[in-house]
Amino acid sequence: MAVLASLVAMAVVAALGLWAAGATDLPGGAFPSVVAAVVVMAVGGSVGLSGDAGAIAETNAGLSVLPLSVSLAGALAIAAGFLRPLRHRAVADAKELAGWAGRIAVLWLLLLVGLGLLARHRFRIPLGDGPAADIGDALDSSPEVGFETDVPLTLLFGLLWLAGVLIVVLLVSRAAPLPARLLRFQESVRPAAFAMVVLLLAYVALGFVIGLGVVVTRGHAAATLAVLLLGLPNLVWLAFTLGLGASWEGRVDGPFGLPMPQVLDAVLRRPDDTTLSLNTLADHDGRVWWLLVVAAVLVLGAAFLMAARSPVRMRAWQHAVHMAVALTLTVLAVCLLAGVSAHYGLSLLGIGDLGGGLSGLVELRPVLWRALVLALAWGLVSGFLGGLFARRVRRRGKVEVDPG
Template sequence: MGAMRSAATVGGPRRIRWGDVLLTAVACVSWSLVGMAGVAALGLHLLGADAAGSLGPMTAAAVVLGAGGSVTPSGDVSAFGLEGAEATTAIEVTPLGVSLAGALLLAFFFLRSLRALGVEISPGELAARAGAVAALFLAMLAGLAWAGHDVITLDGASLGLDQLPDGGGLTDDLPGGIGELLPDRLGDLVEAEAAVGFTVDTGPSLLGGLVWVLGVLVVALLFSRRTPLPAALAFLDRVARPAFSALVTVLLVAVAAGLAAAAYAAIGDDHPGRIAGAALLGAPNGVWLAVPLGLFVPWDGKATGALAEVLPAPLDAFFRASADEPATVGRLAELDGRVWLLVVAVAVMMLFAGVLAAARTPVGPLSAAGFAGRCAVRLGGVGAVVVPLLVWLTAVSANASLSVLGFDAFGASLSLQGQAGMGLLLGAVWGLGAGGLGALLAYGAGAAGGRVVGGASGAGGGAASGPGAGPLSGDEVGPYDPAPPFRPANPQTNPYLRLPDEVRESSRDGSSPPDEWPQGGGGRKR
């Protein structure tokens, strides 16, 4: 690999072709936003959200939320002829299904453009390509922020309240004599109008979008082991890329399993569209919330009113009963013993990540214990970064209330936030354990170092050794340094080793000594 890099840079730094940079940025951003908009629109339609408002603005707002933006809902309800009746709503949640669709497409086209440049890329060209993608993405996000606002107006007549002149028996069971007051006010309720709107916050959305797009590009570069890096970052090929790509791979597989489970649940449900829509928008939210929970990361939260139904069981029952204590696996298992299966599943997932990282890490001259220690340290470092990131991405905060003259007529709230500090510690501990055990399993099975690609093959300062060390594990690898043959050359089966007739005849005459004959390069007489 070192010889190939040197050969590629003999001519000096390559000029940046700005036309190619711009076309790459257009392809990356357009495909990414198309994927995000498609997932958001389909998910909202399956949930029936377009029945209450325009699907276009809601899709734009969902894409902005998926890209790290901010949306502020607002509402004003005037009922019973009273002033000051206001509905307030605040929502902070990222539809990770939308985010993941856009991130996968953006990473695919960005990495594909980098691989076309050869075995090495200059820091200037990498910065130019990443900067062009980020700038164009922010420009498109600003357009979505302008389009992502809408106002939905509801009136009592449209709700069918004019068909209930005496309350229709709906108020007979209300306590405290409240039901006696409502029938006389139903006429006023028919005249009531509710205006509920949402607006994208442009400034925070652009800042969040910048963080999102740069984060996606960094994750993509660390994940893809075959994409070239500048010479100054070549150490990432052997230090970070094998472990990071392994852990991200198992997280994506977990999302695919979540989607498969949602599809199975939708088959026998009365409303399969709702399950499918919720899975499209929020399957990664649920799966990536379960991973830190299965690693014993505590979660703080509370849930009241209708919003508590959003949480999966037994989290909903736990936070309804106790909002002062953090949710842990032990406390949740007291409500449902099947929670321990989550720990088993996450442990198997981490062990698989350890085996996969070991297969992608060169063995070098290390012993089994040394190789296991190297893999453990690297996967532990990656786990200490990825687990807190999952905690941050899956945090949820929502509040909705309708207050009339200072009295709350309706209230619902939902808050869920993992402890990032414990996520960092437990991610490192689980990474150390899974990395070491997975490396020992891979070493014993002969799979260690068997999936090494790119610059990682030069790790350890020498040729790889031990189980799984193949012909492509040395410092000088590639098509210009073929591996030695498995058997001696045979001129009878290899026509390129046969001497031409004129050379053979001259050797019989003694005009050409044998030591001057061409070695392996003689061609056949035509």
């Protein structure tokens, strides 16, 4: 049931997002295959792109991106299914936990095999009118592009994705029992892990509200809904790192671009790599400085939540260390998951881009060392302040004695 619930959640979110993006109009009944490909990509699977444009033409394409809205839906569903038979228990034997995880893993791998076999299709790309179309017809070089799942790699990365989800569940949830040997770590690890999950979900919830506001005030309902259902965490967690002061590098070239907000596309649409940061974004829209304010409020709130869920005997400097480690690991995960790399190109007789805008490139990658250093600093400061603020609230381990 856990595996089935995860599949249904991811398939529904992916199908609705692709429907909003207009993928139902793809030729050859490709919609189910595209949905399967998006689900495979969402769990870290490998979907390769291939092209064929005849003997004298060449195509090249590549795509590396995680549709994190779909990933998040699947992770929440499978986490709930994993926890359900283990709830209301404080301790569980390591063999029992491994047994539950192993049974889920076997069914999960079978599911990925089925998805991998379904996620494959080929499309013919029209060259339009003009000399390019005439040459293509005369030389039988009309380009085709397709996608196909690398099943072995998908099984490997899909299994790693599942292991990561289950480990996070055990780290975060108080309802998840732990082996007796690990109980001594839960007081220092679980409050920080829970605070980080709440922080990331708070960004997703805030982004969803803003997306609904865009639909009401500016229209573009279909495009906005597609972004919300396919890549909302990609955008809001990128905004989270930018609010901390981190920077990203990349560029956008050709007809493909970032769907929203347009300020990202404006900064990155350069012939060479450029830096994406609060300063470069502010040159186009001064409102991006609100990202700094939002990051300060939410990170400090997460630090307070962590301290409030920790035992009262912990001191402020301990909260600072726990928050620094947790926030650094969280930013590292976001940087590894939210990057984008996509390109497609066509050349005929050695002349590139004969299709009139068929070549394109989108790249976005983090400046990792800067992001991690800033996360460490933010964690130390916010953790210390959160520990001080939490002294004023009733906390675990605190005993109030009646003066009478």
